[in-house]
Amino acid sequence: MNxxxxxxxxxxxxxxxxxxDRIIQVGVVVVEQGKIINQFSSFVNPEISIPSFIQQFTGITNDMxxxxxxxxxxxxILMDYLDGAYFVAHNVPFDLSFLQNxxxxxxxxxxxxxxxxxxxxxxxLMPTEESFKLNHLATSLNFVHDRPHQADSDAEATARILLYLLEKLKxxxxxxxxxxxxxxxxxNSGLEDILQTxxxxxxxxxxxxxxxxxxEFRQLVIKKASEPTKDTTVNEIPYFHDEVNTVEERLQETMEGFEIRKSQKEMMDSIDQALMENQHLLVEAGTGTGKSLAYLLPGLFFAKKNETSMVISTHTVQLQQQLLERDMNILKNTVPFSFRSAVLKGRSHYLCLRKFEQKLNEQLDQNYDTLLSKGQILVWLTETNEGDVEQINLPSGGRVFWNEIQSEAKTCLGKHCPWFSRCFYHRARNNAYGADIIITNHALLFTDITQGHQLLPSYKHIIIDEAHHIEEVASDHFGSSTDYFSFTHLFSRLGTLESSDLMQQLFMMQQEIGLNLDDYFEKLNELILDVKYxxxxCFTQIHSLVVKRVSASKNEIGRKSLRFYPHEMKGNGWKEIQEAVARVQMYLKDTLKLMKRIIDEISLNEEDLNFPQSGLFTAMKGFYTNFSEEEGMLEELLLHYDPNYVYWIEVDVRGAKNATFIYNKPIEVSQILAENFFSKKHSVIMTSATLTVKNSFEYLIHRLGLEDFGPSTKIIESPFLYENQVQLMVPTTLPNIKEVDEDEYIYEIVMSILDIAKTTKGRMLVLFTSYDMLRKAYYQLKDFIVNEEFVLIGQGISSGSRAKLTKNFKQFDQAILFGTSSFWEGVDIPGEDLSCLIIVxxxxSPPDNPIFEARSEKLKELGKSPFMELSLPQAIIRFKQGFGRLIRSSHDRGVVFVFDRRITGTRYGKSFIQSLPQVPLKENTLQELLYDIENWL
Incomplete structure (x- = not known):
């Protein structure tokens, strides 16, 4: 290409x-005929001083x-190079704006x-990459890029990436x-001529x-499905306990220096025995046990020996991916037989090829993110076997597009779909049938239970990792919820007769096939407008009432909740809401009746529909089902009452006036789990690093309804030497939050964080229980940091997911990361990147949390202490999760600060310490503790 x-x-x-701002260095690389033909670089005198953080970032100083x-x-020189050429940069808007200026x-x-x-x-062209930063791409493509953030090195890396990308496009x-x-x-890039060439x-x-x-099929190119590997096992499958030594030898061959640790072997034996004896088992495995292999090996041997499927369920998609990408490969090189594993996720993870084909052919005015997503998916289809959204890095707006093209039961044509033989979701399900190991997640596991076991292949044995989440996930799945946006999302899909969405397309279709339903459609159009109003x-009235009842001020951030009882909606404001709900129900039912009439009329001519028309009709039936479910949910939540459920409303105080969310959840899931899950399985193995409270499983056994099953229990101690690796410190100089106002308390913790950071050189994770406090502390600390000495990253303030924030934290030498909720667990920062953990x-749990409140009331009715039976055990398990963030390998060392004086000043505080591994505890003034840290670190 010339x-x-x-x-x-x-x-x-x-x-x-x-x-x-001015340029301080220029790097230029000229590419022709597929190779680099010239290079130029020069420092530039900017005629102003270079800020210190830029000097630190680039390594370019004022002297240079x-x-x-x-x-x-x-x-x-630059103009000469650029004459008649393409201007190429990694993030053109940045470099070009400086050059033009x-x-x-x-x-x-x-x-x-x-x-x-x-x-x-x-x-x-590389849609599955985790990041599109220059460093990441250069590493991913194995290009040498030894001086990042210096223009000559960056320009050369960009040129090599360009050559790779042009070759891939070609x-x-x-x-x-x-x-x-x-x-x-x-x-934004001028690629048309190049692509046409x-x-x-x-x-x-x-x-x-x-x-x-x-x-090649229906004008799309997709990767052919790889055939499932045939099981070539001929010999009798041995029992796991007879093969442990051989397995260890093979692991040592595969992974240099590997040896099965004593704790890992202990866990393997317990799981093997529980499976053989059809026992339920709870295993708390301390950090560093190597629990994935400890349950996968005996689980796989058992499945193979008994010709059954072993389901492995995790809470996070990240762990699901790790099991698939890392651990399955280790197993393949370790066990003396071939086996088949499969991953099964919720249906919305998979691309629906029929919907994508339809959306690709639509020539409507589309935003940039939708166009980029379409292009990415076209390229990805030539590479993916799974069609799983977790594999592809869509732009932020691409998630909205994904919602329109994801697989859904309600819009699936099944065997009548021309894409059925190539369908990603059905391929995943077919792969799962007969697989020895099926890797899934808790969300799908409980969706399967609530939907009458229609999603997962039949199984009698299951291993649940991250099992401390089971109660919470079960509670979510056995409850209901609705909100204003669920309805508006449906309305936007349906559109009106004036828009180019589903309703208008169906209107045109019924005319094409000679039906006379114009009056029905016009009436439906009117009804939809009435329903929306x-x-x-209705939701605005509910929002207004909640804001008044909880006395929320406009300055507050986040959601406020109000518990309610549907059968007792009386008093100020409720009467008007009941009337509004009644009107909504009337309009919704009329709308559903009319939709059903239209669907029934079209059904009579269904055999005459061509492919695009049958897709539209299926979309309409799917819409009707979704709409009917939302109507049923609204009725169940606002007009019916079940004493075994808790009902509450949440509003976003600073959000839209109709930003209202309505929920119910079972107060207890123990009986539901006992009847619908544990009684139907031969063996459920539950494992996590945090299942016990003061070395007892009693709390979890009770919460999950396991008392009548007599489960086995096992605590596997961590192989880490916590007494040498961790110091637990409680400063006595911090005030008790109840003795001072919040502003004074936040000021004191901010000054303490800053003092500690100076000693530990950042490398600090600070865990909050309240986002409001996190936000206030973040901005106050930012004001106190001089000359950008520390990089401050705040969850909910700095943009990005938990994984992205963690990655950014690791990139800087002196960083402080503020986290709440999800950061209390699942964050993995091994080595010197993290030396200090602060638990504020x-x-x-906040006492006004509706589900917590309802559970507390139930315990009081039984004459039990909500604090000792619920509040304290919950907090201890969460505290253990937070503590577990610090030490992730046998080489890590670090200090844990607890700013809450209750840990040593109350009788119950000692329960937190007793639930941790044996670690040295120091209680002293902050200055004394800092002196100790400096010497120890």
């Missing part, structure tokens, strides 16, 4: 040329640029040629290129050879 690409990277004094040329001196200041014409953004191109199947062409037109090359040369790994009014308050 085109010239000039790759430019700039280092600057900041990120805004309009505010006076003081004698460098001014930009005006190198501008002619500097050229303008020197009196030159700005650049007007085509541009290519390698971030955009990488997003399109290698795409012709049909995929042709489908990409109308999408690429709307991209590649299309012409394929059309005019004999480069149309058949790729046997790909399948009544729903908005003991993690008791």
């Amino acid at each position: 085109k010239r690409f000039v790759v430019v990277d700039l280092e600057t004094t900041g990120n805004n040329p309009k505010k006076g 640029v003081v004698d460098a040329p001014l930009f005006s001196s190198i501008a002619p 500097e050229l303008d200041m020197c009196g030159y014409n700005t650049f007007t040629g085509p541009v290519i953004d390698t971030v955009e191109l990488a997003r399109l 290698g795409l199947p012709l049909l995929t290129m042709q489908r990409l062409k109308p999408i690429i037109k709307r991209f 590649y299309i012409n090359e394929k059309l005019t040369t004999a480069d149309l050879k058949v790729d046997n790994t790909l399948d 009544e729903l908005d009014d 308050r003991l993690p008791f």
Whole structure:
């Protein structure tokens, strides 16, 4: 391809040329004929001082640029390179805006040629990458990039990435290129000519050879499904306990230096025995036990020996992926037989090819994120066997598009779908049938239970990792919820007769097939407008009442909740709400009746529908089912009452006036679990690092309804030497929160965090129980940090998921990470990246939490202490999870600060300490403790 690409990277004094930031280094790499032909780099004198954090970030100091040329001196060289070329950069808007600003200041014409953004191109052509940062891509492609954030090294890395991406674009199947062409037109990068050149090359040369790994069908190219591996096992499968030594030898061959630890062997033996004896088992396995292999090995031997399926359920998708990508490979190299594993997730994880085909063909005005998502999926389809959304890194707006193309039971055509034989969801289900190991998650596990076991293949044995979540997940799945946005999402899918959505498409379709349903559709259109108005009014009234009842101020952040009893909705405001609910129910039922009439009329002609028409009709039936479910949910939540359930409303005080969410959940799940789960399984193995309270499983056995099953229990001690690796410290100089106002308390903890950070050089995770307190402490600490000494990262403040925030934290030498809720567990930061953990308050549930309140009332009725039976055990398990964030390997060392004086000043506080491994506890003034840390670290 006879085109010239000039790759430019700039280092600057900041990120805004309009505010006076300047260029300090230029890197240029010229690419022609598929190779690098020229390079140029120079420091630039910015005529202003370089901020210290930029010096730290780039390694470029004021001394290095003081004698460098001014930009005006190198501008002619740059203009010469760029003449008639593509301007290429990794994040074009940044580099081009600086270049244009500097050229303008020197009196030159700005650049007007085509541009290519390698971030955009990488997003399109490498859709499964975790990150599109230059460093990550260079590492992923094995390119040497030894001086990141220096312009010459960055420009060279970008040039190599560009060459790789152009080669990948050129290698795409012709049909995929042709489908990409109308999408690429709307991209920021000028890729049209390049893509057309590649299309012409394929059309005019004999480069149309058949790729046997790909399948062309209905104008899409997808990867052919790989055949499930045949089971070649001929010999009798041995018992696991007879094979442990052989397994250990094979593990040592596979993983250099591996040995089965004493604690791991203990756990394997307990699980093997429980499976053989059809026992339920609770295993608390301390951090570092290696529990994944400890349950997978005996579980797999048992499944294979007994020709059954072993289900493995995890709480997080991350652990599910780890089991699939890492542990299954270890097992394949370890066990003396072949086996088959499968992953099964909730249906919404899988792409529906029929819906994607339909959306791809729609030429409506689409936003950038939707177009990019379409392009990414076209490329991804040539690579994926699974069609699982977890594999693809969609842009933020792409999640909305995914909701329109994900697999759904209610819109599935089943065997009548032309894509059925290639369907990702059905492929995943088929793979799961007959698999020796089925990896799933708690959410799907309990969806399966609530839906009468229609999702997972039949199983009698299951291993549940992260089992401390079982009560909470079961409670969620046996409860109900609805909100205003669930209805508006449905309405946006249906649209109106004036929009180009489902209703208008169905209206046109019924005319095409000669039905005379225009009056029905016009009436439905009117009814939908009425329903929307009544729903908005109803949810707004509920929102207003809750805000008044909880006395929430507009300055408060987050949601406020109000518990209610549907059969006792009386008093101020409730009467009007009941009337509004009655009106909503009337309109909803009329709407459903009319929809049913339209569906019944079209059903009479269903055999005459062509493929796109049958897809539309299925979408309408799916919409009707969803709408009917939401109507039923609203009725159940606001008009019916079950004394075994707790009902509450949550409102977003600072959100929209109709931002109202209504819930119910069973007060206790113990009986439900006993009847619907434990009694129907031969052996349920539950494991986690946090199942006991003061070394007893009694709390969890009671909460999960296991008393009548006589489960076995086992505590496996961590192999880590906590007494040498951890110091637990309680400063006596911090005030008790109940003795001072919140502002004074936050000031004291912020000053203490800063003092500790100076000693530990950051590398600190601070865990809060309240987001409001986290936010206030974050902004106060930010004001006290001088010269960007520490990088401060706050959950809910700094953008990104938990995984992204954790990754950012690891990238900086002196970072402090503030976390709440989800950060109390599942965060893995081994090594020196984390040296200090601060637990601001003991993690008791707020007493006004509706489900907690209802459970407390139930315990009081039984003459029990809600604090001792519920509040304290819950807090201890959560505290243990938080504590477990610090030591993730046998080499880690660190200090845990507990700012809550109740841990040593109350009788119950000792229960928290007793639930931890044996660690040295120091209680002293902060200054004395800091002196001890400095010496110890």
